[in-house]
Amino acid sequence: MSEDDITKPAGSRSEGSVPESAQRILELADDELILGWRNSEWTGIAPFLEEDVAFSSIAQTEIGHARAWYELAARLTGRGRVDADTLAFDRDPDEYRCAPFVEARLVPDWAKTIARHWLYETADAIRIEALQASDDPEVAGLAEKIDREENYHRMHADMWAERLRDEARFRSAVDELWPSALGLLEPGQRDRLCEILSREPVDPVERGEHTEELRPLWEEMTMVRRSVPGASW
């Protein structure tokens, strides 16, 4: 697999040149990076100090997980020309494979932020579990390690969902986000999410097209990196 293969969007690649597992890993890494980034926008302005620390910490571990997945994806190219930073910051916005679900800036809507956090963690648990059963020991090992940290994210998301479950703003946010939450998962994993959340399946917002919100986020996220191209930091 070449550097181009892994950094170009699915449409511009020659068919079958990228292993299926590498594509899944890049989708996952992009989801974690972009959601981690969005969640980090609450740092300093969360509803109260303790939550500020907790939510910032979750944002940071998501970005840490993205880094670990990018490193693995880079290793899978087998050339050593691509590293985690190249994958995280040197692609064009259209080349990212994150789901539309993670792209929106939700500050200052805390109810919606928690709705997304809770739906994401619940869906993420399903795909992390599937990756733990991967034939590739590196993928399975990393998924297992990440799951240990995700466990704390799930506890945090669940306690908030429990606290806000009768709150109208939270409920309508969950309804609104539900179709794009489904799009996070592979089609075969979606029934499970419906079952866990006791929700009816709907037409999902699929991965592939990006919302208008990704580009401004990308501009900011890659600003420093682009300011001195090729620099060693």
Add this chain to the structure above:
Amino acid sequence: MIYEVFRQEREGQPFQHGGSLEAPNLAFAEAYARELYGRRDESFALWIVPRESIEEVLDPYVADVFDRDYRRVDGYSLKVKLKEARELAAKNAAHFPREESSAISDLGPA
């Protein structure tokens, strides 16, 4: 609600007050305690207690109205008594030298 946090730095050590945190309920308090006092592996164990559950004991010093300083641990000079006891023991040992092997028979008949 305010929770007071007590940390045990290492297994077996006494818990010490670490600080406090604000949380809407116990589940949140646990999560925040972990985040604020455990994330860097700085605590072996943590206790959290709602501040309102803590009763303060007022006026902890029970005033000594009468002169009964013998009740206090600093009422005696243990140093002097220990010195006297050591001197006495040394004097007795000099008068009644004993072989080590006789130590058990010194206890008297069974």
